Amino acid sequence: MGREVVQPPQQQQQQQTVPYTVEQLVAVNPYNPDILPDLENYVNEQVSSQTYSLDANLCLLRLYQFEPERMSTQIVARILVKALMAMPAPDFSLCLFLIPERVQMEEQFKTLIVLSHYLETGRFRQFWDEAAKSRHIVEAVPGFEQAIQAYAIHVLSLTYQKVPRPVLAEAINIEGLSLDKFLEHQVANCGWILEKGHGRGQLIVLPRSEFNHPELKKNNADGIPFDHIARIFPILG
Amino acid sequence: MANFDHDDAPPNSAAPPPPASSDALGYDPNFVPDSVKSFVVHLYRHIREKNVYEIHQMYETSFQTLSERLFKDTPWPSVDAVAHYVDNDHVFCLLYREMWFRHLYARLSPTLKQRIDSWDNYCSLFQVVLHGVVNMQLPNQWLWDMVDEFVYQFQSFCQYRAKMKNKTEQEIALLTQFDQAWNVYGVLNFLQALVEKSMIVQILEQEKEGLEQFTSTDGYDYNGGSNVLKVLGYFSMVGLLRVHCLLGDYHTGLKCLQPIDISQQGVYTSVIGSHITTIYHYGFANLMLRRYVEAIREFNKILLYIYKTKQYHQKSPQYEQILKKNEQMYALLAICLSLCPQVKLVEETVNSQLREKYGEKMIRMQRYDDEAFAIYDELFSYACPKFITPSAPSFEEPLVNYNQDAYRLQLKLFLYEVKQQQLLSGVRTFLKVYSTISLGKLANYMEVDEPTLRTILMTYKHKTHAVDGDGKIISNADLDFYIDDDMIHVVESRPAKRYGDYFLRQIVKLEGVINDVDRIKLE
Numbered sequence: 001m002g003r004e005v006v007q008p009p010q011q012q013q014q015q016q017t018v019p020y021t022v023e024q025l026v027a028v029n030p031y032n033p034d035i036l037p038d039l040e041n042y043v044n045e046q047v048s049s050q051t052y053s054l055d056a057n058l059c060l061l062r063l064y065q066f067e068p069e070r071m072s073t074q075i076v077a078r079i080l081v082k083a084l085m086a087m088p089a090p091d092f093s094l095c096l097f098l099i100p101e102r103v104q105m106e107e108q109f110k111t112l113i114v115l116s117h118y119l120e121t122g123r124f125r126q127f128w129d130e131a132a133k134s135r136h137i138v139e140a141v142p143g144f145e146q147a148i149q150a151y152a153i154h155v156l157s158l159t160y161q162k163v164p165r166p167v168l169a170e171a172i173n174i175e176g177l178s179l180d181k182f183l184e185h186q187v188a189n190c191g192w193i194l195e196k197g198h199g200r201g202q203l204i205v206l207p208r209s210e211f212n213h214p215e216l217k218k219n220n221a222d223g224i225p226f227d228h229i230a231r232i233f234p235i236l237g
Numbered sequence: 238m239a240n241f242d243h244d245d246a247p248p249n250s251a252a253p254p255p256p257a258s259s260d261a262l263g264y265d266p267n268f269v270p271d272s273v274k275s276f277v278v279h280l281y282r283h284i285r286e287k288n289v290y291e292i293h294q295m296y297e298t299s300f301q302t303l304s305e306r307l308f309k310d311t312p313w314p315s316v317d318a319v320a321h322y323v324d325n326d327h328v329f330c331l332l333y334r335e336m337w338f339r340h341l342y343a344r345l346s347p348t349l350k351q352r353i354d355s356w357d358n359y360c361s362l363f364q365v366v367l368h369g370v371v372n373m374q375l376p377n378q379w380l381w382d383m384v385d386e387f388v389y390q391f392q393s394f395c396q397y398r399a400k401m402k403n404k405t406e407q408e409i410a411l412l413t414q415f416d417q418a419w420n421v422y423g424v425l426n427f428l429q430a431l432v433e434k435s436m437i438v439q440i441l442e443q444e445k446e447g448l449e450q451f452t453s454t455d456g457y458d459y460n461g462g463s464n465v466l467k468v469l470g471y472f473s474m475v476g477l478l479r480v481h482c483l484l485g486d487y488h489t490g491l492k493c494l495q496p497i498d499i500s501q502q503g504v505y506t507s508v509i510g511s512h513i514t515t516i517y518h519y520g521f522a523n524l525m526l527r528r529y530v531e532a533i534r535e536f537n538k539i540l541l542y543i544y545k546t547k548q549y550h551q552k553s554p555q556y557e558q559i560l561k562k563n564e565q566m567y568a569l570l571a572i573c574l575s576l577c578p579q580v581k582l583v584e585e586t587v588n589s590q591l592r593e594k595y596g597e598k599m600i601r602m603q604r605y606d607d608e609a610f611a612i613y614d615e616l617f618s619y620a621c622p623k624f625i626t627p628s629a630p631s632f633e634e635p636l637v638n639y640n641q642d643a644y645r646l647q648l649k650l651f652l653y654e655v656k657q658q659q660l661l662s663g664v665r666t667f668l669k670v671y672s673t674i675s676l677g678k679l680a681n682y683m684e685v686d687e688p689t690l691r692t693i694l695m696t697y698k699h700k701t702h703a704v705d706g707d708g709k710i711i712s713n714a715d716l717d718f719y720i721d722d723d724m725i726h727v728v729e730s731r732p733a734k735r736y737g738d739y740f741l742r743q744i745v746k747l748e749g750v751i752n753d754v755d756r757i758k759l760e
Contacts, residue, residue, distance in 0.1 A: 030425075030429070030489075031422055031425040031426050031429060032422075033422065054488070055489075055492075058486060058488060058489055059489075062484065062486060062489070065484065065627060065628065066421050066422065066627050066628055067628060068628050088699060088702070088704055088710075089704045089708070090526055090527055090703075090704065093525075093650060093654070094486075094487065094488050094526075096650055097485035097486065097487065097525070097646070097647065097650060098484070098485055098486060100642070100646070101642065101645065101646045101649070117657065120657050120696070120699065120700075121657050121692060121696045122691070122692040122693070122694075122695030122696045122699060123692050124692075125688075155695050155698060155699050156695070158695075158698040158699070158702055158710075159694055159695050159698045159719065159720055160719065160720045160721070161719050161720065161721045162720075162721050162722050163720070163722075164722060164723070167691060197722060203722055210712075211698070211702065211710070211712065211717075211719075212719040213719065214717050214719065214728040215728075229741075232741060232744050232745060232748075235744060235745070235748045
């Protein structure tokens with residue numbers, strides 16, 4: 001019926017002397033407690049190099065979940081800030097699902113959860129106020145402001161064809177001359193158009209998409225895959 | 238036979254669990270009735286002769302019948318007692334023990350020692366499959382049951398271990414001594430090893446190019462080879478999805494399932510238990526990722542399938558489980574549709590079943606008061622997977638139960654999401670009756686100020702536009718709008734009519750009729 005071939009499972013690993021990148025480690029060997037320090041370093045690297053890997057960070061949170069005594073709350077906080085920066089993707093919730101409730105009770109995590117709540121519910125004014133109070137958490141991660149501004153612009157672009165200047169200003173937390181400069185840049189590079197609103201200042205025309213111009217929604221529902229047509233070839237021929 | 242997610246056995250209260258032998262007086266593990274002797278002898282022969290049909294009959298029918306008749310509340314005879322009827326075949330004994338434990342888990346409550354022994358048996362069995370040369374051909378049903386039971390016993394062990402309060406000193410000593418039993422790394426690495434060693438991902442990839450046959454043969458090998466590793470590897474992807482859902486890691490779970498194209502029939506649909514487990518967890522993970530349309534679509538499909546086919550499973554040992562998962566998926570569908578009212582995606586029969594079961598609750602869920610939250614809580618708690626805490630407890634602190642921790646966390650985060658969406662059904666109601674409305678007027682109706690209304694509208698947009706696996710934005714909105722300065726323009730999305738499929742079917746049908754007519758000879 002079968003016989004066993006004696007082959008110690010470690011044999012394979014010993015042969016692999018070529019160093020792996022962290023991404024490869026996660027892909028090849030995701031359930032290995034030994035890669036935990038590499039993953040922690042990788043979080044710091046993502047922070048300093050302004051890169052991001054959800055898969056690697058979830059892998060690390062999973063290892064923390066398996067061995068809570070090895071958890072570093074400082075690393076967890078960094079992962080969560082990076083996850084906030086990945087909005088509108090649901091990464092922040094994905095991380096929270098893996099972090100024990102008692103850890104989430106810590107002050108710094110409570111703050112991050114509040115920040116996430118404001119972003120999830122489009123309350124940018126409150127978000128920027130709260131973020132200003134917690135500089136020590138968010139300023140440790142370069143690119144934070146720009147990432148949130150990009151998310152704000154994403155939500156505004158889903159919602160508005162033309163957005164009043166003050167609404168934009170509040171959402172991205174830029175005002176006055178800096179806002180003028182920002183707008184100039186967006187006009188030149190991202191297809192924004194400035195218009196005069198009826199009497200009450202500026203309107204910004206955001207780029208057209210299927211979300212703010214629903215008529216653009218491609219109706220490919222009536223497309224037919226080729227292999228379906230292929231089925232009736234014999235009949236047609 | 239599949240144990241997918243059956244309820245945990247009643248907790249062994251304060252008293253230590255009685256050893257299995259005293260469960261039923263007179264159980265003699267060494268006594269082998271003739272019918273059992275004949276069962277193992279025949280099963281062994283059919284396995285050696287690779288007679289999949291007969292193996293399947295014995296596995297699905299005879300094993301059940303004998304269990305029902307002779308082993309209703311005792312275990313089967315021990316493996317040592319039957320071994321000499323089957324040439325002491327190592328692999329057969331492992332398979333027999335796997336069934337032995339499965340029967341024990343389903344009908345009695347396993348002791349800690351038995352849980353540990355069952356783990357050891359899985360280790361030996363999977364080691365043989367992974368590192369040995371197995372030349373058997375086993376029915377898909379059986380291979381699915383192995384993976385399914387393996388994950389179930391892991392889940393059951395975590396739940397058992399988490400109830401620390403009533404553990405005896407002896408149990409704690411055993412838990413510390415055998416800390417590798419049902420260790421989460423071990424469980425995940427076995428499933429992962431089966432996926433990798435079977436090369437199933439590559440096989441499915443090559444199948445797309447026509448270089449390999451797997452789905453068309455239901456995973457069986459008709460060239461004298463074995464299907465065991467391949468199919469175990471295939472089902473292990475579903476096993477990984479399930480384990481990750483139990484851990485609350487929905488993103489990774491879906492990633493593990495990715496090689497299987499669930500928009501099509503596949504080997505996973507060849508076994509009803511596997512079909513249901515796959516879609517249940519797939520749908521649940523999508524619900525937690527806010528991809529409601531995807532969840533609704535798949536729940537709808539499988540619920541319709543169960544509705545149409547459940548009469549064929551009435552006699553199956555899985556029937557009760559099918560019904561239970563069916564009910565749970567209706568509850569999940571009710572949740573999805575309350576958060577994302579895309580009723581058009583739901584087929585009429587499914588919809589009428591849903592209304593019958595949850596119609597009244599769904600109306601109340603739209604209200605977003607305390608009672609509505611209580612219903613979300615109730616449906617989620619009823620229908621969610623049995624979440625686990627995978628880490629071992631500390632045996633030194635005062636012993637506390639933590640078996641509810643994982644569930645409570647997932648529930649809390651889910652209800653948090655529901656709360657964030659609480660104003661959306663109100664705004665939807667208003668938008669439904671206008672084609673254009675000014676922000677000021679709508680703010681007035683909703684009794685909020687204009688800035689607040691703007692945030693609500695942005696929340697609506699954000700929550701109805703999910704990010705899919707490739708980072709693309711997908712709209713889940715039944716009702717969409719855009720704002721031009723301070724005027725809201727409402728656009729109701731119309732269901733796209735699909736003429737293509739209709740015409741294709743009619744062309745094929747017409748061809749059939751013409752062929753039939755051609756065949757008629759007129760005298």
